[in-house]
Amino acid sequence: MGFFLAQILTGLANAGALFMVASGLSLIFGVTRIVNFAHGSFYMLGAYIGYTLMQVLPGAVGFWGAMLLAGVAVGVIGAFVEMVILRRVYAAPELFQLVATFGVILIVQDLALMIWGPEDLLGPRAPGLRGVVRIMGEPVPKYDLVLIGVTPLVALGLWALITKTRFGILVRAATQDREMVAALGVNQRWLFTGTFGLGCALAGLGGALQLPQGGADLLMDFTILTSVFVVVVIGGMGSLPGAYLAAVLISVLGVFGVAYLPQSTLALTFVVMVAVLMWRPFGLLGREEVAGEAGQVGPPEDPIRPAGWSVRAGVALALLALGALPLYGSDFALVLATDILIFCLFAASLHFLLGQAGLVSFGHAAFYGGGAYAAALLVRHAGAPMELALLLAPLIAGLLALAIGWVSLRATGVYFAMLTLAFAQLLWSLVWQWAEFTGGSDGMVGIWPADWAGGNAAFFWLAFVLCVAGILVLRHAAHAPLGYALRAARDNPARAAASGLAVARLQWVAFAFAGAMAGLAGGLFVFAKGSVFPNELEIARSFDALIVVFLGGVKTLSGGWVGGAVFEAGTDWLTRFEYWRLALGLTVLFIVTLAPQGIVGAARRLWQRGRS
Amino acid sequence: MTALLQVTHLARHYGALRAVEDVSFDLAPGEIRALIGPNGAGKSTLFKMLMGETRPTAGTVSFEGRRITGLRPAQICRRGVGRTFQITGTWPSMTVLENVQTACLAARRRTFSLMGYARRQEVAPARALLGIVGMAEQAERPAAVLAYGDLKRLELAIALANDPKLLLMDEPTAGMAATERADLMNTVTGIARDRGMTILFTEHDMDVVFAHAESVMVLDRGRLIAHDTPDAVRADPRVQAVYLGTGLDAAALDDA
């Protein structure tokens, strides 16, 4: 009994920082519809700034003051980021802002390394709160009790702010009906800035609050991100009570998981998330999303048309020149070009899903990595030759997408995105955990191409043919009846359904098709590298593709592969520099603010301006 | 005469709110009927149930003698029911012609196809439909730049692509200028008579209702309170009471 109680107390204490960070993310999403990938970075900043302030400010007052100040400072930084960067991209297509927040992640990582150095910092202890009290004989750290008490206070304070103040009324109005706020004549800019700042301040406070339990390190921005996403989604995007409920649920479940299922804690939270979303597709206390309010939709794209003969001839020439690379390129040029081609196919497959079907998936790595693992497992366990593995990889990835899509497509918008993320994470934890079969984190090595494709040139040609064919098929699909039907379902699903289009089935097919193409890219990747590791299923891989598609331009036909080529080549070049993350982050922000339509969109605009 | 559409005891409740309650009526083939009622009377909810977008709490809808309650909108469409929306539904990322081509492809059940270029398919039928609604000259323009009245016409062409036996039109002339309204409704009734198509439409503009409907149903607070010829409905004291209670619309009723 005592043990049981102590476990619940531990869970409640853990919920503290998690709630702060999650409520901030939820608030930001509710009002601005920005999915703030950089939220973990603000959490990390809160920890570092809090640490520094605690070194400077004396005594207990200094300690608690430092926590509050850390929150305020991070809030100010957040507001600054919103004003300088995000404001410029509100008019951009749906969810484009997440690319900007990705740039912020990179910049904060390098700045934190520059300022605070590479070593982990151990958080200072809260004055007078070292040690434990005994509750029913079980030791409970004093600071845990503080956390258990403080969290509901912060939650209550937030609740008062949201229900009692004018700012809060506006926040709620914006969360529930965006057009109403515009109609009220409220200065939406400052509402957004204020909300973003407040959300970031909460993240910063969460970071400072966990200092006495842990500390500050350079990896904490990403380690908290997944749990925070899970909490926000389970609670319901935009719902503060939901965030609290979910933070407690996940934390307490986590504690029991540690005690009773110590091997399976990895998968536990994601299983819970999938279960909750299948039962309540909009989270525990979330609200159904009304179509078209998931973000700033932006102006509709121009009608697409197949390329003319001159462009086709040009592309054919360019492909010929690229295909002849082995005749004049170095070994490394071939390897780099192979990597770029594979990444381009991966990006193009996600681009098809986003651009044609309007489905934003946060878990596309499930199919890229799924294809990679399918190929590797076939070679390792079934002794399949490369040719068969490459044939089956897209099929298996497509089947996987059929299964995941069947569940995920019950939700829409951000919830769909989060479900795909959860499934990708489930797959990742399965691969990670089932080491006897998949190699776990040690992956599978020594999976090399067949002899005829073993050389750099031969494999380049193989990748060239398959990737170019894949990209062309994806591109053709946009022009085929399927593409038109998908765009009809995306533009106006009710109209599409009333015209006899099977919207749900169309999206399902698109999801599987994109998944299969990503699987082909994954299969090629394995043979290009000779090995596969769970990295290929990670969230980071899904994000890479997402960033690239937005950078290239969602509302264009070439955005996927152009973004992929530029990003992959740019990263290869930038990583030669000491502070490459800073440089890459700034580059991303530069493109985002300068060309909110993406690289291809901006190029097209320039071209049109030049002609008129 | 067998009914084309048969609605029996249809109801939709949202908690305590009875948006639609015990509505029954038949539609004969070729009929043009208006459904009127003050704001919030339940017209849109009733339409959504007919089209399968909202599930009824009780009652059934039959089309050509077969039950269609519980079917999805796309299935109901394939049975031969077309629909236009109050907020005009078109596909802004396509040209006018492509909008209709896509609807034609859907009617031919070719939407999962990867074969060929969609813009080279169904060109003739799509152009013919655009001709019928008077949009032939705008075929190559992006739908996103169309004027409101033209969007309504385009949507009509889209809805006709399936050659429906019954066309449900939710506020077909809302937001249009008076002359445009008459034009559009003349087009619609002309097509209906040519094709023997049945039409059920909701409308706020009483001029339109009394000029084009053969019969009128009146919905008030979810219940059907009158169903008769336009003249009889206009004279019905219950209908007048309903519209008197809502101010502006009562004046419209008198003017007409």
Added chain:
Amino acid sequence: MIRRTFLSLGLALAAAATSAIAQDGPIVVGEINHFKRMAAFAEPYRKGYEMAIEEVNAAGGADGRQIEVIFRDDQGEPGEAIRIAEELMTREGAVMLTGSILSNVGLALSSLAAQKEWVYLASEPLADALVWENGNDWTFRLRASTYMQAAMLAEEAAKTDALRYATIAPNYAYGKDAVAAFKEALTALKPEVEFVAEQWPQLFQIDAGAEVQALERAKPDAIYNVTFGPDLAKFVRQGTDRGLFDGRAVFGLLSGEPEYLEPLADEAPEGWVVTGYPWYAFEDGPNADFVAAYTERFGESPKNGSLVGYMTGLSVAAALDIAGSTDKQAIRAAFEGLQVEGPVGPITYRQIDNQSTMGAFVGTTALEDGGGVMVDWTYRDGADYLPADDAVRARQGQ
């Protein structure tokens, strides 16, 4: 569209254009590591490596030629590491590869090395599979592996009275290997021990309070800890607060390395038996000389990574010197059985599995001047903690 395609083509061409290597220039060695993602570990390593190369070059280089190391960041991604390896070997003219801390990157590079017949010295990754299950002729490993370090601690554990053991290790290959090796070695020495609890927190996402409660519930006599980094800090703090370590023997793999012990400052645990690197305790001899030179050169104290980096540089120089050419087979042959004299004494790259016999320091943690240190430490030669040749061959699958 045409332009766009030419753009990516142009990038590939630009990459292709510069591929000239001067024959009389320095011998180039390619180092791939996670300098950003694991900065706390990779930076000291890099400094130690650079210092060794500076010393070797000042003394005339290897086989009369200077050595140049090109350091490249792989973002901690195996796929990136493979591509960089290709670039280093084919474009930068590197004659061999070194590096990596993460085992998965090390395994990916070793697989590439075998395929391309390039020499790869895995300096820091600990995975046993690197030289055994997935070992190959072209991969050599410097640092004392998971198995060796676990065996050192098991030897110490067997000397205590503890019979009931609980383990806590991060839930990935390294953690699992470390627990398996400890169990194997301890059970061999003392068959009556039992393992009463196994906890597997997620790497860098430990729920320390819950883990400590779960361990406490099992009432073990002793605890074997494999967590490290921020996980270790949280575990130690919660464990100390909740009295988990009171009256229990604790064995901590790598816990004594300055990388992990120093951040804990005055909260470093006392009385843990750990492997690590007590740089502060050397009074004279080659270890003290290295510490002094390093501190002088960089203005900071060395970490364990510094020593590994330094040994990497010395190993590379020694092999290149013996090889007498930049032919890859010659370098590989030179590494076979290579002997290197370093601060910790002579080490040998074993013929049987290409594992070096570099050992580790084993000692007991204590608090001194507000910081954790290792006391009563001894250096254990790695050669004494490797399995018998038969067992090695079995794990190599022969």
